Amino acid sequence: MNSLRNQLLGTWTLLKKELLRFWRVAFQTVAAPVITGILYLLIFSHVLDSHVEVYEGVPYMAFLIPGLIMMSLLQNSFSNSSSSLIQAKVMGNIVFLLLTPLSYIQLFFAFLISSIARGISVGICIYLIAILYIDLPIEHPWIVFLFAFFGGGLMGAFGIIAGVWSDRFDQMAAFGNFVIMPLSMLSGVFYSIHSLPASWQKVSQLNPFFYMIDGFRYGFFGQSDVSPYFSLSIVTLFFIVLSYGTIRMLKSGYKLRG
Amino acid sequence: MKKAIAFKNVKKNYGQLKAVNGINLSIEQGEFFGLLGPNGAGKSTLINMLAGLVRPTAGSISAMGFDVIKDYQNARHSLGIVPQELVFDPFFNLREMLRFQAGYFGKGKSNDIWVDEVIERLDLTSKVSTNMRMLSGGMKRRALIAQALVHRPPVIVLDEPTAGVDVELRQRLWAFVKELNEEGHTIVLTTHYLEEAEALCNRVAMLRNGEVVALDTTTNLLKKFAAKNLKLRLSTKKIFKLPSSIKRINFSVDGDFYTFELKRITDIGKIIAALNNASIKILDMETTDQDLENIFLKLTGNKI
Numbered sequence: 146m147n148s149l150r151n152q153l154l155g156t157w158t159l160l161k162k163e164l165l166r167f168w169r170v171a172f173q174t175v176a177a178p179v180i181t182g183i184l185y186l187l188i189f190s191h192v193l194d195s196h197v198e199v200y201e202g203v204p205y206m207a208f209l210i211p212g213l214i215m216m217s218l219l220q221n222s223f224s225n226s227s228s229s230l231i232q233a234k235v236m237g238n239i240v241f242l243l244l245t246p247l248s249y250i251q252l253f254f255a256f257l258i259s260s261i262a263r264g265i266s267v268g269i270c271i272y273l274i275a276i277l278y279i280d281l282p283i284e285h286p287w288i289v290f291l292f293a294f295f296g297g298g299l300m301g302a303f304g305i306i307a308g309v310w311s312d313r314f315d316q317m318a319a320f321g322n323f324v325i326m327p328l329s330m331l332s333g334v335f336y337s338i339h340s341l342p343a344s345w346q347k348v349s350q351l352n353p354f355f356y357m358i359d360g361f362r363y364g365f366f367g368q369s370d371v372s373p374y375f376s377l378s379i380v381t382l383f384f385i386v387l388s389y390g391t392i393r394m395l396k397s398g399y400k401l402r403g
Numbered sequence: 404m405k406k407a408i409a410f411k412n413v414k415k416n417y418g419q420l421k422a423v424n425g426i427n428l429s430i431e432q433g434e435f436f437g438l439l440g441p442n443g444a445g446k447s448t449l450i451n452m453l454a455g456l457v458r459p460t461a462g463s464i465s466a467m468g469f470d471v472i473k474d475y476q477n478a479r480h481s482l483g484i485v486p487q488e489l490v491f492d493p494f495f496n497l498r499e500m501l502r503f504q505a506g507y508f509g510k511g512k513s514n515d516i517w518v519d520e521v522i523e524r525l526d527l528t529s530k531v532s533t534n535m536r537m538l539s540g541g542m543k544r545r546a547l548i549a550q551a552l553v554h555r556p557p558v559i560v561l562d563e564p565t566a567g568v569d570v571e572l573r574q575r576l577w578a579f580v581k582e583l584n585e586e587g588h589t590i591v592l593t594t595h596y597l598e599e600a601e602a603l604c605n606r607v608a609m610l611r612n613g614e615v616v617a618l619d620t621t622t623n624l625l626k627k628f629a630a631k632n633l634k635l636r637l638s639t640k641k642i643f644k645l646p647s648s649i650k651r652i653n654f655s656v657d658g659d660f661y662t663f664e665l666k667r668i669t670d671i672g673k674i675i676a677a678l679n680n681a682s683i684k685i686l687d688m689e690t691t692d693q694d695l696e697n698i699f700l701k702l703t704g705n706k707i
Contacts, residue, residue: 147476147477147480147509148509150509151508151509151510152509154506154509154510154511155506155507155508155509157506158503158506158507159503159506159507161503161506162495162503165494165495165499166494169494170494233492236490236491236492236493237488237490238490238491238492240456240486240488240490241490241492241504241507241550242507243454243455243456244454244455244456244479244482244484244486245479245504245507245508246475246476246477246479246480246507246508246509247507248476398458402455402456402457402458403451403456403457403458
């Protein structure tokens with residue numbers, strides 16, 4: 146009854162539904178974060194472009210773009226899985242998934258991939274608008290893709306954890322306001338950590354967002370604060386650990402099955 | 404033949420509360436089975452454990468022979484559960500929602516014909532493109548039933564499906580569910596409406612405090628608990644004037660009317676003869692069947 150074909154179709158159906166869910170409200174889920182990203186870009190580049198040069202030969206506006214793309218990608222990957230789950234829980238329609246033969250692995254992959262897709266969609270839109278203003282070639286496309294994929298995946302998995310754990314919208318908002326926002330703002334999106342005092346550099350190096358943004362930026366310029374391979378190892382490690390934790394959580398039925 | 408559903412010594416505790424306390428129950432394929440009980444009796448917990456929404460503290464549950472935990476995927480293929488709450492996904496229209504639901508069960512495009520048939524039979528055709536948010540309560544209820552049927556499950560479980568539904572829709576839903584049963588589906592329903600259980604179910608289980616207090620065919624239960632009532636309007640309103648032989652039969656008084664619980668039909672003759680001897684005239688007389696409501700009251704001391 147539950148053949149491999151059925152399972153693949155089941156996973157694909159949930160993925161399709163999750164993709165459609167954010168696409169139906171793309172004005173809110175894609176256009177709004179793109180506008181926010183572009184506003185950051187315009188304001189910071191206007192104020193600082195003539196004063197700051199972080200990497201030699203790289204204008205500040207160009208330096209800013211990969212960080213903003215990655216920050217938006219991470220925030221939106223998180224939002225996708227977390228908002229889908231909390232809405233389904235609060236509305237009660239999570240029961241439609243729980244009554245099906247979809248396994249915890251199928252649920253995990255469908256939510257994860259749709260989160261990555263939303264994050265990357267927002268990132269691509271910001272990039273396409275940014276290159277209207279400034280020339281921004283990608284030096285290492287594979288590095289860019291790997292950081293986008295694992296970064297989006299990591300945040301998608303974290304979003305699943307937050308969505309399952311939260312019982313109310315305010316609990317979910319706390320994740321965004323007190324965890325995601327500070328970690329992303331203090332990750333080196335707007336500056337190189339070399340410009341910070343030594344103690345703050347050490348603190349920054351404890352922030353996983355720093356490695357996601359620094360490595361992603363390397364893909365554009367071939368320059369970074371730390372080795373991109375070290376960053377990729379850290380991001381992959383976090384991705385694996387969070388994915389494992391998420392799968393264990395879904396398997397246990399925590400807060401989903403009484 | 405595999406049991407449609409089997410509960411084996413199932414328990415569910417929430418802290419000190421024993422919501423379900425050692426239930427053993429088998430439902431055969433093709434049955435129309437009723438699960439009755441007052442609020443808090445354990446009906447919904449039992450259904451939720453069957454559906455995999457709640458995990459039992461002890462015991463095992465199977466659907467069409469598949470254990471609902473160890474072989475949950477096959478068990479869920481066998482079950483179509485209609486939840487009690489009116490829940491819906493506000494992002495999609497009715498047809499999309501039904502096709503997604505079928506897709507989760509691995510049903511592809513070839514199943515769309517069946518989905519359309521379910522839509523038609525539940526009289527939802529005009530609403531297929533309507534967003535779920537815009538449907539009325541009755542429509543949402545029908546949509547929930549449709550969702551439970553999209554993967555063609557052999558066993559359909561309806562958890563109080565007519566709660567808050569108007570009389571006309573209730574009749575139509577029951578006619579539809581009856582049709583499904585005649586087509587071979589096993590139907591399990593929990594309900595507060597005893598007259599519905601009486602009219603629809605071949606067999607019923609009555610639950611109280613997480614335990615089964617009665618389990619039998621509806622007909623047997625009705626037979627077992629007094630065949631008939633004899634309701635008389637008598638020329639006397641004074642109970643002490645009744646012959647002592649009559650007073651031994653259980654009766655209740657409501658205004659001019661005396662209602663006697665008959666253990667045997669021959670009791671009617673004895674009552675009439677005793678009244679004649681005491682020169683008490685019978686002004687009016689009717690017999691009524693015992694109903695599940697009375698049986699339930701006797702067994703549990705609770706009103707549903």
